[in-house]
Amino acid sequence: MERSENYTDKKALKQKGSSAGDDSDAAMKNIIRPNGLSVRGDSNVAMKDIIRPNGLSAGDDSDAAMKDIIRLNGLSVGYEGDAIIENIDLEIGKGEIVTLIGPNGAGKSTILKTISRQLQPVSGAVYVNGRELRGFDQAELAKVLSLLLTERIDPEYMTGRDIIETGRYPYTGKMGILSESDHAVVDNIIELLGIHELADRPFRKLSDGQKQRILIGRALAQEPEILILDEPMSYLDIRYKLELIEILKKLRSEKQITIVMSLHEFELARVIADKVICVKEEGIGRAGSPEEVLQPDVLKELYGITDEQFELMLQSMRFVL
């Protein structure tokens, strides 16, 4: 089964004329596929260039269902019944790192909020571990999926450690008292992120970047299978951005954590993502491996930048490096 998966994927990639077909990364296996595209056909023209129609064979499908930790089925996301992005079909395998890129306001956060059940889908459904998201109990979901939001929080008299400890919420008892093992988890995370000096300072007195690192620690303390990060790189300076990339890769390889995040820094997407998805106002655009998606033409179109602007960007990068 494993093989035929791989084979069909490679074939699919070749159809697209991509050179990424020989990418050995196993995580590549589950590239976006519009579900039942061949049946629904023209309803989704924009999606056509995305890899392969679902249901090549019954076996293939059930196998995929086993492995996909997140599956979006004809999902439309938005607020109060008004869809911003319609009809997303996406499958994310366990241990994959998926990044959403796109202009401001395109709906990256909205997609992430819907996947994490902060928002109800306008239509369609999200499946986590093969179960519909709606069916999860809130507390149960908290053990599977944790979140980093872009919203600012302003808790009084809490240290960085206090904030990280709230990540243990789903595991503690009725009164929320942390056990020895809970403390050990928190200590490990502080170690992993190298935030000793921040942990015992009042959260409100930290800088934005420091707060961001604490909140990333909080999300990790929930020990999720799926980590949803909304712009995790914001406020971080380049060193911490690179550190975070290393940490996320480590989490993926050591704990098989699946990571879905939005990024403004598409140059970073290249080094971290298994899959890059373009989100633009009309909906989901291109999706695939970073090599495939992160092309000048795609980026220019996605962000609506002119050739001159793009040239300027390249120049600025060249000057720095």
Added chain:
Amino acid sequence: MNEKNTIVQKRIHRYLWVGIFLVLAFSAVFVLNITTGSVPVSVKEVLEALTGTAGDSNVVKIIRIIRLPRVIMAALLGGALAVSGFLLQTFFGNPIAGPFVLGISSGAKFAVALNMIFWVSMSKSGSSLSMILSAFAGALLSTAFIIFVSGSVRHKAGLLVAGIMIGYICSAATDFLLTFAEDKDIINLRGWSMGSFSGMSWDGVFVSAVVIGITLIITFLLSKPIGALRLGENYAKSMGVNVKVFRTVIILLSSVLSACVTAFAGPISFVGIAVPFLSKQMLKSSDPTVLIPVSFMCGAVFCMLCDLIARCTFAPMELNISTVTSIFGAPIVIFMLMDRRLDGKV
């Protein structure tokens, strides 16, 4: 690791000291309240009166029937107000959200006005029971409306606005009623709306002890989700709190507490805002497991002290309780705003 332990230890020490201080302050103010008054009583006499071995029946009566229920009521209701305020502040993430911000006092006032003008003037037997019941009913009615609205309000700020609007509507309705009221009713209503602990009965003490006791226990048991709310509703949700249900629960708990206060003593201003702030300052913590009991104790001490001042400063004239709580509470609130401004963050 070591550093962490010292911080934990420091915290525990602080909690202990605050606890000891509050117990001492509580005892001192409690005794002071019973001994001080138009008839001064010695501590020995108080003990004798309570154990039933006293001689002078007049002093015994003053202590047993007047001062003791009054001071217990001041403690209970003051504590309840503080916890009620703490709940709403945590819920709204705003230190200025007091227990009456959701229009509870205005609802109660309207019901009391209705009661005074129609029922009492008709029957000529203005029982305090009917006042208590109408105030409680009015308070719960505005709460019911808020809960009804909360289902369809996306943001908490919307709830705040709804509460303020309810306040306006009820005030307008009350003003409308007062157009047809007699002068004595207007004066009575004004007196009621400033609050007072005078004339408390043992029945009242028992009823409010039961209502407040049960509500406090439930509140304390919900410390964990209340604590999660400190990070905002969205994070709380991601940790596993059923935010929709929990919203209603918090509003309900906070409202029952403040409704109980309003029913027995009228709306009392500033306790619900100033006391939780003071408690947080003392504890340097926002952890509900310590803040709920400490706010309660602190509110009790604060209200007993204010009632003592209300009774004794211009005796035999008695001040309204809100007059005193405002004089002490409002500067605390101003200080707290300046403090936030100056310090920037914590």
